[in-house]
Amino acid sequence: MLISFIISLEKNSFTIMSVLEKYLPRLAVAPLTALLQQNQVHLKIVDERKTRHGDYRKNPDGSHGITINANLNKYRFTITLVHEIAHLVAFQKYGRTIKPHGAEWKHTFQKLMLPFLRPDIFPNDLLPVLARHFKNPKASSDTDAMMSIALKSYDLETDKSYIFELPQQTLFVGPSGRKFQKGEKLRKRYQCVEISTGKVYLFQPNAQVTILKTQ
Incomplete structure (x- = not known):
C-alpha cells in the first residue's frame, strides 16, 4: 500500500x-x-x-x-x-x-x-x-x-457497474478480484455464483463490479 x-x-x-x-x-x-x-x-x-x-x-x-x-x-x-x-x-x-x-x-x-x-x-x-x-x-x-x-455520481468515470444494473447471468469480477455470475435477487441482495468454486455469495445491489468481457 x-x-x-x-x-x-x-x-x-x-x-x-x-x-x-x-x-x-x-x-x-x-x-x-x-x-x-x-x-x-x-x-x-x-x-x-x-x-x-x-x-x-x-x-x-x-x-x-x-x-x-x-x-x-x-x-x-x-x-x-x-x-x-x-x-x-x-x-x-x-x-x-x-x-x-x-x-x-x-x-x-x-x-x-x-x-x-x-x-x-x-x-x-x-x-x-x-x-x-x-x-x-x-x-x-x-x-x-x-x-x-x-x-x-460525483466519482470520476470508471469501468465499474452496480450489480443491480447487470442482466441476470452476467459474468463479473467482484471487489475481491474473484469471478462471479449474477443470479436471482433474494429479498434485498443478489445471489451470485463464484465461477471457480460454485459457491453462492450474496451481493448488495449497489456493489460496484467490473463486467467480465468474454471472447
Missing part, C-alpha cells in the same frame, strides 16, 4: 489545510483541520483499499491514527473522515467497550456531521439523501444504496 500523504501532529494548520484542499470541499477544510488537531489525529491518505474507505485506530503512544483512501470524491471523503473521527470521539466519551457502530457512535457521528450538512459544502441534490441517511447512520455508507448511488 502506497501512502499518498501523512498529516502528523507536527505539521501546522496551513500545511494541513493546503493538503486537505485537494480532497475536501473548500469550506469543510478549516473545521476538519481543527477537528484533526483538537483530537491529535495522524491522518494518512493512501491508495485505494478494496474493503474499506477509511479506518481509525489508537496508537501505542496514545495518539490517534485515521487512514482514508485517496481516490474518494470530496463528498465521500468528507463523510468518511467525519465517520472515523466519530469513532475516536465516541470511544473517548463513552469508553472503549461500546459497540463500534452502536448508538453512542451514531449519536456522535450525527452531531459531528450536522455542521457540514449545508449547501455551501454539499450539492443540493445530495443534501436530502444525506439528511435521510443521518437520521440513522449505517456502519458503512455503501450499505445505504440510495446514498451510495448519489455519491457515485
